Amino acid sequence: MQGQNQTEETIEAQEQAHDEPVAVQFSDIQSPSDRHARRREFDWLALGVVLLIAGLFAVVGRVSPQPATSLVPVAVLSATGCGLLITALRKLHTSQRPGLLEAGIGGLFLALFQFIAAISYPNVIYTLSQASDQRTGFFSTWGLIGICSIVFSIIGATLGHLAFAPLRPLPTKQLAVQAVPAGEEGIKEEHASAGDDSEASAIDDSEEVLDDDVADGDSEVEDLEDQATETEEAEIVSTAASETNKATWRRALVGYLITAVLLGFAPTVAGYVFSAAFDYMLHANLFFSGPYPTLRLLSALLPWQVPLPFIPTANDPNALIFQLWQLWRIPLLLGNPAMFDLQALEPYVFNGAALGLLLLTTWQIDADGLNARLKLRWPVLLVLEIVLGLLLVLPADLLISRGLRGLLQDQILAVPIRTLYILNPLTFTLNLLFGPLVCAGIGLLLFWQQKSRRQTK
Numbered sequence: 001m002q003g004q005n006q007t008e009e010t011i012e013a014q015e016q017a018h019d020e021p022v023a024v025q026f027s028d029i030q031s032p033s034d035r036h037a038r039r040r041e042f043d044w045l046a047l048g049v050v051l052l053i054a055g056l057f058a059v060v061g062r063v064s065p066q067p068a069t070s071l072v073p074v075a076v077l078s079a080t081g082c083g084l085l086i087t088a089l090r091k092l093h094t095s096q097r098p099g100l101l102e103a104g105i106g107g108l109f110l111a112l113f114q115f116i117a118a119i120s121y122p123n124v125i126y127t128l129s130q131a132s133d134q135r136t137g138f139f140s141t142w143g144l145i146g147i148c149s150i151v152f153s154i155i156g157a158t159l160g161h162l163a164f165a166p167l168r169p170l171p172t173k174q175l176a177v178q179a180v181p182a183g184e185e186g187i188k189e190e191h192a193s194a195g196d197d198s199e200a201s202a203i204d205d206s207e208e209v210l211d212d213d214v215a216d217g218d219s220e221v222e223d224l225e226d227q228a229t230e231t232e233e234a235e236i237v238s239t240a241a242s243e244t245n246k247a248t249w250r251r252a253l254v255g256y257l258i259t260a261v262l263l264g265f266a267p268t269v270a271g272y273v274f275s276a277a278f279d280y281m282l283h284a285n286l287f288f289s290g291p292y293p294t295l296r297l298l299s300a301l302l303p304w305q306v307p308l309p310f311i312p313t314a315n316d317p318n319a320l321i322f323q324l325w326q327l328w329r330i331p332l333l334l335g336n337p338a339m340f341d342l343q344a345l346e347p348y349v350f351n352g353a354a355l356g357l358l359l360l361t362t363w364q365i366d367a368d369g370l371n372a373r374l375k376l377r378w379p380v381l382l383v384l385e386i387v388l389g390l391l392l393v394l395p396a397d398l399l400i401s402r403g404l405r406g407l408l409q410d411q412i413l414a415v416p417i418r419t420l421y422i423l424n425p426l427t428f429t430l431n432l433l434f435g436p437l438v439c440a441g442i443g444l445l446l447f448w449q450q451k452s453r454r455q456t457k
Contacts, residue, residue: 042101042102043086043089043090043099043102045089046085046086046089046090046099046102046106047086047102047105047106049085049089050082050085050086050102050106050109050110050350051106051109053085053346053349053350054078054082054106054109054110054113054346055113057074057113057342057343057345057346057349058113058114058116058117058343059117060342060343061074061114061117061342061343062117062120062121064337064338065337066309066310066323066326066337067118067121067323067326067327068336068337068341068343068344069296069299069300069305069335069336069341070299070300070341070343070344070346071114071117071118071326071327071343072114072118072141072145072300072326072327072328072329072330073145073271073274073297073300073330074114074300074343074344074346074347075107075110075111075113075114075145075149076111076145076148076149076152076270076271076274077267077270077271077297077300077301077346077347078110078267078346078347078350079107079110079148079149079150079151079152079153079156079270080152080153080155080156080159080263080266080267080270080351081156081266081267081347081349081350081351081354082103082106082107082110082149082153082156082350083103083106083107083152083153083154083155083156083157083158083159083160084156084157084159084160084263084350084351084354084355084358085350085353085354085357086098086099086102086103086106086153086157087099087103087156087157087160087161087164087354087358088160088353088354088355088356088357088358088361089357090102091164091357091358091361091362092357092361095165097161098157098158098160098161099157100154100157100158102157103153103154103156103157104150104153104154106153107149107150107151107152107153107154108146108149108150110149110153111142111145111146111149111150112146114145115142115145115146118142118327118328119327121323121327123320123323124323124324124327127320127321127324128324131321131324133287134321134324134328136285137282137285137287137328137329138324138327138328140281140285141278141281141328141329141330142328144274144277144278144281145274148270148273148274148277152270156266159262159263159266160263160354160358163255163259163262163263163358164259164358164359164362252362253380256359256384257384257387260355260384260385260387260388260391261387261391263351263355263388264351264387264388264389264390264391264392265391265395266351267301267347267351267392268298268301268395268396271294271297271298271300271301271396272294274297275293275294275297275330278293278297278330279293290329290330293330294399295399295400295422296330297330298395298396298399298400299396299400299422300344301344301347301392301393301396302341302344302393302396302397302400302422302423302427302431303340303341303342303344303345303431303434304339304340304341304426304427304430304431304434305335305336305339305341305422305423305427306335306336306339306421306422306423306424306427307335307336307337307338307339308335308336308337309337309338310322310337335421335422339427345438347392348389348392348435348438348439348442349438349442351388351392351439352385352388352389352438352439352440352441352442352443353442353446355384355385355388355439355443356381356385356442356443356446356447357446359376359381359384359443360376360381360446360447360450362376376447378444378447381443381444381447382440382443382444384443385436385439385440385442385443385444386436386439386440387436388436388439389435389436389437389438389439389440390432390435390436392435392439393431393432393434393435393436394432394435397423397428397431397432400422400423401423401428
């Protein structure tokens, strides 16, 4: 009885000794609600950066006394880049979620800043109060711009989060096991059997010193052979791992190239969708459809255009109506006030900065389950940024240069319309060069900034 009591006390003491460290470990682990709350934390930094860029471009666009062609549609064309940039800024410190709420708010303020710039022009509020039809068209258009900006910004954030998710590793361990020759296992078995025989002979002939020396020599030889075998296996595994890393790199580069192509076409697709929605809104409000609405909308992606300055006078009611049309009608009747439109660079800044940050902050999972930052060389980043910038500007440049030429060629009476001359060979070439240059410059600036930060650390 006394022995049983002592045994029970010993078992209870061992259980308490095992339970104490477990309790300490579980006390250090955070609850799922705390982790979920941390993941759902609102990203004020990403939203602040987007609002700062959007506000600066809205102020720049408002400085000109004549509204530029990019004033109305630039919010929609920049919305996908806005969502991408928010996702990229979030990936600097977390990859748990894309930040759809931040992207939606950013898209809303993207349109709100442009609306404030439009309604702050002289005599706009007075003209809207006097003309009910213009008031309906003005607020309907800007409401549609706000909705499309929110939707396209959320879509851009989702695309960025999915396209730049952590890469899944290739099966390095399986390749390494397959790469080991089949004869190695037979050698291991022979060495193991030889080791067993040597141990048996050493036990039987323990009294003989010579046999002991022979057994020791055999064991040393076996140890050397085992070390050589392990070294060969390690070399085979490292070779397989290097081949797997090369395959992962090739897969990553092809995937990022396809992603850059798709992201480059995203603003053009958003422009076509918004143009169709705008045309439907005109018919719903019984407005006449203007000429070439899609081409004029896509012209907001072109910073270089043929200038057509027009400054309305305060005493001319027709001039005030023309100015008001520029603030909500997508097929604008007048051109840019100057040859270079700085506000048209907003989609390039958003998309170029987003692609650069997403490429520089992409993580991949090693075969061992460890996180390793994907090292990206600057020539690769430069090529991807150039592809993005070229595809941002090329569709609009080609469609406008070729589409407007054939707009009136089938007509019996050709009427020279001044607003058809949006581009000439000089502005066409400048747009093709300037778009990739802006994106490449932003990408290299981010690359060098990250490199200098690592060197300082």
